Amino acid sequence: METTEKSLQDYYLDLEAKHGAHDYHPLPVVLAKGSGVFLWDVEGKKYYDFLSAYSAVNQGHCHPSIIEAMKEQAETLTLTSRAFHNNKLGAYMKYITEYFGFEKVLCMNTGAEGVETAIKIARKWGYQKKGVAENNAQIIVCNNNFHGRTSTIISFSTDPNSKGDFGPYATGFIHVPYDDIEALEAVLETNPNVVGFLVEPIQGEAGVYTPAEDFIKRAKALCSEYNVLLITDEIQTGIGRTGSLLAVCGNCDCQHACEQQAETYVRPDMLILGKAISGGTYPVSAVLSDATVMDVIQPGQHGSTFGGNPLAVSIAKKALQVVLEENLAQNARRLGVIFREEMNRYISTSKIVKLVRGKGLLNAIVINDDPESDTAWNICLKLRDNGLLAKPTHGNIIRFAPPLVMTEEQLRDCISIIIKTLETFESHA
Numbered sequence: 425m426e427t428t429e430k431s432l433q434d435y436y437l438d439l440e441a442k443h444g445a446h447d448y449h450p451l452p453v454v455l456a457k458g459s460g461v462f463l464w465d466v467e468g469k470k471y472y473d474f475l476s477a478y479s480a481v482n483q484g485h486c487h488p489s490i491i492e493a494m495k496e497q498a499e500t501l502t503l504t505s506r507a508f509h510n511n512k513l514g515a516y517m518k519y520i521t522e523y524f525g526f527e528k529v530l531c532m533n534t535g536a537e538g539v540e541t542a543i544k545i546a547r548k549w550g551y552q553k554k555g556v557a558e559n560n561a562q563i564i565v566c567n568n569n570f571h572g573r574t575s576t577i578i579s580f581s582t583d584p585n586s587k588g589d590f591g592p593y594a595t596g597f598i599h600v601p602y603d604d605i606e607a608l609e610a611v612l613e614t615n616p617n618v619v620g621f622l623v624e625p626i627q628g629e630a631g632v633y634t635p636a637e638d639f640i641k642r643a644k645a646l647c648s649e650y651n652v653l654l655i656t657d658e659i660q661t662g663i664g665r666t667g668s669l670l671a672v673c674g675n676c677d678c679q680h681a682c683e684q685q686a687e688t689y690v691r692p693d694m695l696i697l698g699k700a701i702s703g704g705t706y707p708v709s710a711v712l713s714d715a716t717v718m719d720v721i722q723p724g725q726h727g728s729t730f731g732g733n734p735l736a737v738s739i740a741k742k743a744l745q746v747v748l749e750e751n752l753a754q755n756a757r758r759l760g761v762i763f764r765e766e767m768n769r770y771i772s773t774s775k776i777v778k779l780v781r782g783k784g785l786l787n788a789i790v791i792n793d794d795p796e797s798d799t800a801w802n803i804c805l806k807l808r809d810n811g812l813l814a815k816p817t818h819g820n821i822i823r824f825a826p827p828l829v830m831t832e833e834q835l836r837d838c839i840s841i842i843i844k845t846l847e848t849f850e851s852h853a
């Protein structure tokens with residue numbers, strides 16, 4: 425085989441194309457190493473990571489103290505299953521519940537499993553606590569949601585790609601438009617079988633769609649009024665990403681999701697976390713709630729072989745500590761303001777970019793082209809050539825979500841790469 429630079433990348437692309445299911449369409453770049461905000465490909469070229477594995481790597485690639493915790497536990501004990509206790513789980517449960525201000529946690533692995541868990545708990549709560557008749561529980565979800573890929577979750581997706589030809593579909597879900605409080609109220613008013621409202625505080629996959637400032641707050645008030653659980657999926661928005669510990673913290677500077685946040689904090693009845701809970705080193709997810717909700721689950725009714733294993737919880741505890749120690753939420757908030765300011769300055773004279781939106785370091789630009797175009801893809805290819813990795817969420821939307829350990833100097837460097845790249849597309853607009 426030739427060992428020119430091009431053939432090395434093609435070698436890896438061909439291997440995947442030939443032997444793998446074609447369930448993804450990755451940007452053509454083959455990564456071999458990561459550290460902090462940087463990635464290196466198999467040819468040694470260095471990039472800024474501006475996706476962070478969909479916000480799983482908030483703490484930066486291969487964070488030294490997370491990797492240290494991982495190594496130490498990997499050499500000691502990795503998995504017992506929940507048939508037995510292990511000496512790490514209890515301390516983690518205490519830590520994460522205090523950290524996010526809930527009484528109870530249920531430990532799972534992937535984000536989708538966390539969402540599935542929340543759905544099961546909400547339904548059981550509906551039957552046992554709210555008095556909904558058997559098999560009649562309904563959960564309200566939003567149009568353009570993304571909550572994962574299981575067969576139940578895709579049943580209430582509105583994306584034909586995620587859903588098509590995977591039926592028959594699970595029932596028990598009612599759709600409302602996102603950010604439409606009147607539509608939510610209309611369903612609640614007329615349907616006493618609703619047990620939960622499952623919502624992303626910002627719709628990441630939909631294109632970082634950021635709702636009205638008071639949407640979640642008003643949703644919470646309605647949920648309380650109608651005795652319905654507010655279930656927030658913060659798998660992508662949580663853990664510092666949007667400039668506070670959780671997106672539901674609003675603009676509070678307090679680092680903990682606790683009662684001190686009375687003014688801005690909207691407390692969900694169930695909180696779903698995943699992705700950055702392990703700093704992108706291991707699949708870890710969690711569902712948090714108070715005992716009145718969580719206690720509907722009794723032994724044998726739910727579980728996971730790997731959920732809450734000693735390796736996972738040792739990693740997660742350290743990854744959460746890092747977020748506080750390094751003030752990552754505050755950094756995300758400060759850098760996010762700079763990012764949107766600079767992008768808006770560019771957009772004021774741009775023909776190719778329509779707008780920038782987002783919160784903290786979860787942002788997206790909308791390209792002045794139709795959603796089916798390949799302009800965003802082509803811009804991402806050019807960004808790659810210029811040393812920055814980002815991915816379109818639609819034909820005309822690019823998400824920008826770097827690791828939260830980024831410095832201001834690095835961010836400004838990235839902004840100049842992005843603007844320089846966009847400028848080369850202006851003439852085509």
Ligand SMILES: *Cc1c(COP(=O)(O)O)cnc(C)c1O
Nearest residue numbers: 534535536570571572657659660
């Ligand atoms: C990524 C994501 C999920 C699914 O998580 P997986 O770990 O991929 O199963 C669910 N909800 C949201 C909002 C996500 O961003």
